[in-house]
Amino acid sequence: PSVMTHQFPTLSEAQKRELHETALRIVSPGKGILAADESVGSMAKRLAQVGVENTEENRRQYRQILFSADDRINSCIGGVIFFHETLYQHSDNGVPFVKMIRDRGILVGVKVDKGVVPLAGTCGETTTQGLDGLSERCAQYKKDGAVFAKWRCVLKISDVNPSKLAITENANVLARYSSICQQHGIVPVIEPEILPDGDHDLKRCQYVTEKVLAAVYKAMSDHHVYLEGTLLKPNMVTPGHSCSTKYSPEEVAMATLTALRRTVPPAVTGIAFLSGGQSEEEASIHLNAINNCPLPKPWVLTFSFGRALQASALRAWRGHKENEKAATEQFIKRAEVNSLACQGKYTGGDNYGEAGQRIYGSCHAY
Amino acid sequence: PATSRAPPTSWIRTAFKCPLSSTFRVVCQCHFPNTCQKTCIVISLRMTHPFPSLSPEQKRELSDIAQRIVAPGKGILAADESTGTMAKRLQKINVENTEENRRSFRDILFSSDASFSNCVGGIIFFHETLYQKSDSGKLFPQLVKEKGIVVGIKVDKGTAGLMGTDGETTTQGLDGLSERCAQYKKDGCDFAKWRCVLKISDGCPSALAIAENANVLARYASICQQNGLVPIVEPEILPDGDHDLQRCQYATEKVLAAVYKALSDHHVYLEGTLLKPNMVTAGHSCTKKYTPQEVAMATVTALRRTVPASVPGICFLSGGQSEEEASVNLNAINQVPLHRPWKLTFSYGRALQASALAAWKGKAENKAATQQTFITRAKINGLASKGEYKPTGAAGQASTQSLYTASYVY
Numbered sequence: 097p098s099v100m101t102h103q104f105p106t107l108s109e110a111q112k113r114e115l116h117e118t119a120l121r122i123v124s125p126g127k128g129i130l131a132a133d134e135s136v137g138s139m140a141k142r143l144a145q146v147g148v149e150n151t152e153e154n155r156r157q158y159r160q161i162l163f164s165a166d167d168r169i170n171s172c173i174g175g176v177i178f179f180h181e182t183l184y185q186h187s188d189n190g191v192p193f194v195k196m197i198r199d200r201g202i203l204v205g206v207k208v209d210k211g212v213v214p215l216a217g218t219c220g221e222t223t224t225q226g227l228d229g230l231s232e233r234c235a236q237y238k239k240d241g242a243v244f245a246k247w248r249c250v251l252k253i254s255d256v257n258p259s260k261l262a263i264t265e266n267a268n269v270l271a272r273y274s275s276i277c278q279q280h281g282i283v284p285v286i287e288p289e290i291l292p293d294g295d296h297d298l299k300r301c302q303y304v305t306e307k308v309l310a311a312v313y314k315a316m317s318d319h320h321v322y323l324e325g326t327l328l329k330p331n332m333v334t335p336g337h338s339c340s341t342k343y344s345p346e347e348v349a350m351a352t353l354t355a356l357r358r359t360v361p362p363a364v365t366g367i368a369f370l371s372g373g374q375s376e377e378e379a380s381i382h383l384n385a386i387n388n389c390p391l392p393k394p395w396v397l398t399f400s401f402g403r404a405l406q407a408s409a410l411r412a413w414r415g416h417k418e419n420e421k422a423a424t425e426q427f428i429k430r431a432e433v434n435s436l437a438c439q440g441k442y443t444g445g446d447n448y449g450e451a452g453q454r455i456y457g458s459c460h461a462y
Numbered sequence: 463p464a465t466s467r468a469p470p471t472s473w474i475r476t477a478f479k480c481p482l483s484s485t486f487r488v489v490c491q492c493h494f495p496n497t498c499q500k501t502c503i504v505i506s507l508r509m510t511h512p513f514p515s516l517s518p519e520q521k522r523e524l525s526d527i528a529q530r531i532v533a534p535g536k537g538i539l540a541a542d543e544s545t546g547t548m549a550k551r552l553q554k555i556n557v558e559n560t561e562e563n564r565r566s567f568r569d570i571l572f573s574s575d576a577s578f579s580n581c582v583g584g585i586i587f588f589h590e591t592l593y594q595k596s597d598s599g600k601l602f603p604q605l606v607k608e609k610g611i612v613v614g615i616k617v618d619k620g621t622a623g624l625m626g627t628d629g630e631t632t633t634q635g636l637d638g639l640s641e642r643c644a645q646y647k648k649d650g651c652d653f654a655k656w657r658c659v660l661k662i663s664d665g666c667p668s669a670l671a672i673a674e675n676a677n678v679l680a681r682y683a684s685i686c687q688q689n690g691l692v693p694i695v696e697p698e699i700l701p702d703g704d705h706d707l708q709r710c711q712y713a714t715e716k717v718l719a720a721v722y723k724a725l726s727d728h729h730v731y732l733e734g735t736l737l738k739p740n741m742v743t744a745g746h747s748c749t750k751k752y753t754p755q756e757v758a759m760a761t762v763t764a765l766r767r768t769v770p771a772s773v774p775g776i777c778f779l780s781g782g783q784s785e786e787e788a789s790v791n792l793n794a795i796n797q798v799p800l801h802r803p804w805k806l807t808f809s810y811g812r813a814l815q816a817s818a819l820a821a822w823k824g825k826a827e828n829k830a831a832t833q834q835t836f837i838t839r840a841k842i843n844g845l846a847s848k849g850e851y852k853p854t855g856a857a858g859q860a861s862t863q864s865l866y867t868a869s870y871v872y
Contacts (some may be wrong), residue, residue, distance in 0.1 A: 103712040301511040310726035317719035323767050354772070358732050362803050363766040394803040398513040437559045459733075 103285045105279060106320050115325025116365065120242050120282045122203050122327065123366030126435045128176030128399035129285075129329075129436035130408070131370075132162055133207035133246060135179060148415035153361075156185045156348075161408065161413060161423045163187070163196050168428050172435035175203040177246050177285070177400070183237070194241040205285065206237050210274070212250055221262040222271055224249045230273065234280040234320040244283040247273045247328065252291045253304050253336065267311040271319035278322055285368070285400065288312050288417030292372050294336035298343050302333045302351045309359035311383035323363040329400045330356070332369050332382055345385035346456045353389045353397075354462040369397070376430055379404035380437045385437065387440030390456055400439040477567050515729050516687060525774070526653045526735025527692045531612050531736065532775030535844045536583030537808035538694075540779075541568055541618035541815075542655060544588060557824035565594045567822060571658070571815070572602055572868075574833040580845030584612040586694075586809070603650035610739050614653040614694065617682070621659055624748065630671040632678055633658045639682065643689035653692040655738065656682045661700045662713050662745065676720040680728035687731055694777070694809070696738035696823050697721050701781050703745035707752050711742045711760045718768035732772040738809045739765070741791055758794035762802060763872040771803035778806070780813035784851070785839055788813035789846045796849030798818045807847035814839050 107115070122129065134142060139158075142148040148154050159182050176197050183206055186192050194204050210226035224247065234245065249266035251258040254359065255303040266288060274284040297353050309330065316323060333351040335343055356367060369386075371379040381403060386397055399405075406427060413423035516524070531538065543551060544869040557563055568591050585606055592615060596605050603613045614758040619635035633656065643654065650869075652795040658675040660667040675697060683693035697717050699710065718739065726730065742760040744752055765776060778795075788810060795806050822828050845851040 176539055183818050227573075263787055299512060306726065314719055314723040317716065317768070342859065357772040358770050359726070361769065362771050363763070363800060392771060394801055458518065458522070460525060461520045 102453070106254060106275075107322055107325075111278070111281060111451045112322055112325060114281055115278060115283050115322060118203065118281075119325055119327055119365035122175040122205075122244060122283070123368065123396040123398050124174050126171055126439055127398075128172070128434055128438050129205070129368050130162065130173050130176045130405055130431070131246075131402035132159055132182065133177040133179045133205075134402065135207075135211070136181070136191075142403075142410060143415075145234060146410055146414045153180065154415065158314050158410070158413065159185065159193065160187055161409060161420050162427055163193055165424050165428050165431070168312075169431045170200050170202065171223035172431040173202050174398075175205050175244060177205040177244075178242070179207055183240060183242070183329075198241060203244060204242045205246055205283075206242040206283070207247075207278075208233060208237070208245045209247040213265065213398070215262060215265060218259050218262060219254065219256050221252070221259060222250055222256060223262070223265045227269065227272055227276070230276045231279065234277055234282050235317050236281050238282055242282065244285060244327070245273075246285040246287060248287040248289060248329075250289050250291060251304075251308060253294050253296050253300060258304060258308065263308055263311045264315075266309070266317075270312060271315035271321060273314065274321045274326060275319045278325055281324055286312065286316075286372065289329075289370055289372070290331050292331070292334055292337050295338040295340070296336040297339050297341055298335045298351050299332065299345060299462075301331075301335060302355050305331065306332050306351075306358055309355065313359060313361060323361055324365055324453070326364060328360060328364055328367045329370055329393075330367065331372055332374075334372070334374075334382075337373060345381050346389070348382050349385035349389040350391070350456055350459060351462055352386055353391050353393065357391060357393075360395065364395050366396035366398060367442050368400035369399045371399070374404060376404045376407050380430075380433050380442055383434065384437040384440055384442040386400045387438060391459060393430055397437075399434045401430075401434065405434065464644055466861060482601055491554075496627075502857075515684070516734075520687070520690065521731055521734060522659065522692060524687055524692050527612060528734055528774045531584040531614075531653060531692070532777065532805040532807055533583050534805075535848055536581055537810070537843055537847050538584045538586060538614070538777050539571070539582050539814055539840070540586045540655075540809050540811035541571065541590045541591065542586040542614075543811060544616075544620075545590070545628075546653050551812075551819060552824075555823050557822075561590065561594075563824060564590070566826075567819070568594070568602065569596050570822065570832050571831050572596065572605050574596075575667055577668070578754060578837050579609040579611050581840045581847075582611055584614050584653060586614040586616055586653075587651070588616055592649060592651070592667075601650075603729045607650060612653060612810075613651050614655055615691075616656075617642060617646070617654045617686075624671060624674060627668050627671060628663065630661070630666060630668060631659055632671075632674045636678065636681055636685070639685045640689060643686055643691050651691060651832045652684050653736070654682075655694040655696060657696040657698060657738075659698050659700060660713075660765045661715060662703050662705050662709060666715065667699070667713060669690055672717055672720045673724075676724035678709055678716075679721060680724035681732060683725060683730045683735060684728045687734055692734055692736060693730075694736045694738050695721065695725070696779065698738075698779055698781070699740045701740070701743055701746050704747040704749070705745040706748055706750055707742065707744045707756060707760050710744060711764050714740065714742050714764045717725065717769055718764065722770060723769060732770055733774060735770060735773060737773055737804075739776065739778045740781055741783075743781075743783075743791075746782065754790050754794035757791050758798045759800075760800040760872055761795055762800050765804075766800060766802075769804065773804050774806060775805035777809035780808070780810045783813060785813045785816055788850060789839075789842050790853060792843060793846035793849055795849040796847060805847070807851040808843045810843065814825055 116249045214221035215221045277284040408426035409423045552559045602682045621631035624630045629712040686693035821835045
């Protein structure tokens with residue numbers, strides 16, 4: 097019979113050290129991740145919103161706007177997640193995007209999953225595919241300059257969801273992906289996103305987040321994943337989009353931090369939140385409140401934002417070359433704001449009100 | 463759940479809002495929905511619907527108790543040796559195992575100078591001891607509480623064999639546990655302890671032993687919290703065997719990951735619990751010797767990978783360690799240059815009482831010497847829980863610090 101507690105070496109000391117150091121660099125103080133890994137299908141939606149045709153050239157030009165930001169972003173961005181296509185594109189001057197990013201000390205990551213597929217017998221739930229040949233793909237990505245990867249699983253809240261199957265299956269596939277990445281010196285960013293769709297309240301989201309993350313880390317343990325060489329990309333704990341109750345940033349922060357403290361082992365190097373459907377400002381304000389929440393935080397708490405870093409830039413660009421510099425400025429501005437937010441130092445914001453009135457309330461209600 | 467066939471058209475279908483949770487609807491399908499309650503169909507429970515297990519007040523109480531037990535510089539005196547275990551202890555000093563002798567020894571310890579409450583935050587009692595009195599006529603729980611020390615009680619009923627395994631066990635004691643906890647709370651207890659045992663060998667711990675012990679610990683914890691008792695969760699991995707440090711670390715990580723998954727599944731409020739694990743050490747018969755810094759690094763690494771930050775404190779058992787070994791190791795643990803989000807302190811039985819027992823020898827005239835010995839050990843461990851213990855003749859902190867920067871990546 098197989099003996100579950102016999103250890104067989106998965107990673108050498110040198111491999112562990114490399115993974116841990118890479119993870120630390122991505123979430124260095126004041127830094128977070130630019131998620132620029134929108135698939136071709138996702139880019140279609142983004143570009144349609146600003147009336148731009150979804151061609152490979154337009155996608156290249158758009159990413160160029162982000163990557164040609166000046167040195168101001170070097171202290172705000174620790175890593176950029178690429179989509180496969182973008183990894184092999186160049187700037188107008190023929191400089192590979194990967195080189196542009198690496199030359200300023202920013203680490204290159206790549207989205208490696210192949211999208212969601214339905215789980216039969218569930219109420220519209222999914223798992224994520226992409227494990228086939230993942231090992232070989234990781235080896236190639238490492239050669240091509242990537243040092244971290246991202247894989248997104250999706251869960252949703254409803255009367256009957258997430259089901260036990262969805263939680264277990266997604267936790268398992270995230271652990272398999274992580275295990276394979278680490279074999280190739282690639283730090284896995286683990287993303288179990290719980291969608292904000294629905295009318296559930298803050299408590300419900302907190303409860304579900306705790307159950308999902310507990311399952312994720314049990315799966316990580318079962319698959320012998322080296323936690324110090326991973327990053328977590330979770331949702332913040334928020335009410336559903338159609339929830340009638342409004343919550344303050346402090347309440348969101350308290351619920352989020354409580355859920356994480358109950359489930360994410362201290363050995364995990366950093367937590368980089370996704371922005372989900374939040375506006376740019378909302379995401380920054382929440383991140384700031386999380387970093388000011390008076391509960392001890394054993395991991396770095398930073399950002400891995402897509403829309404919340406790019407929305408204004410995209411709107412400023414609208415596909416016109418003459419708008420490029422203005423668009424880049426919008427991106428730099430958001431990067432700087434989030435750099436402050438991930439250190440709890442963001443004091444600006446249109447709707448943020450008096451700085452001294454933060455009331456976090458009792459943690460025993462969570 | 464949606465039924466596969468439609469109800470007869472003569473039936474009336476009415477939906478009621480569930481009084482417990484606004485996310486539920488109770489659907490009644492019958493002729494007389496207004497009067498019918500017993501045949502209502504309740505939508506089956508989904509795992510992610512939260513049903514309140516504890517109120518905010520209950521959570522606050524549990525959290526406060528836990529914090530008091532592991533207040534800075536404090537740990538736990540495990541004085542909960544069963545009658546059978548006391549027989550072994552007393553036999554070593556040639557004292558008869560009578561109820562009076564057991565009472566007498568505990569009395570000496572608990573009546574020590576009040577200063578020992580600066581290093582002892584909680585005392586775990588055995589059932590018998592909870593209802594015994596000091597020479598002064600005071601019940602022991604009262605005597606202890608007056609010194610500001612929290613009273614705890616061992617509630618498990620010992621191990622039971624797991625058939626089909628290589629001598630592995632689970633722990634029994636769940637029957638009627640809720641009622642017992644309620645009574646213990648009335649009788650002055652604010653925390654409880656339950657010990658599970660695992661061992662390392664070629665085939666152990668098995669998947670069954672890990673899952674079963676994790677589950678029973680979670681059931682115990684859940685019941686305790688319902689009754690206002692902070693559960694100390696003790697998944698002891700025995701040091702018997704010739705395995706090396708890495709093997710123990712690996713097993714400890716697997717066991718603790720299972721424990722915390724079970725606690726999550728059973729909706730246990732982590733902020734109102736304490737963990738009592740083994741330190742990560744090599745097996746007793748392992749030929750390789752490890753330094754306290756290696757033990758400490760392996761221990762803290764294993765804990766950082768498995769124990770959520772919301773657990774307020776980790777109180778190590780001493781297992782087979784000598785008094786000094788247990789203190790030196792605890793001290794090293796509190797000096798590990800890794801972030802430690804929980805208190806790391808002691809819950810020692812033998813490692814606090816061995817010398818005291820030897821000083822006592824069952825003679826009343828040795829009371830002062832016994833108390834002195836006990837207080838000395840308690841103070842040392844209080845310092846160790848802050849990483850401030852300097853054994854005489856030992857190198858200063860600066861020089862031991864270098865021993866942590868080993869090349870080995872755990």
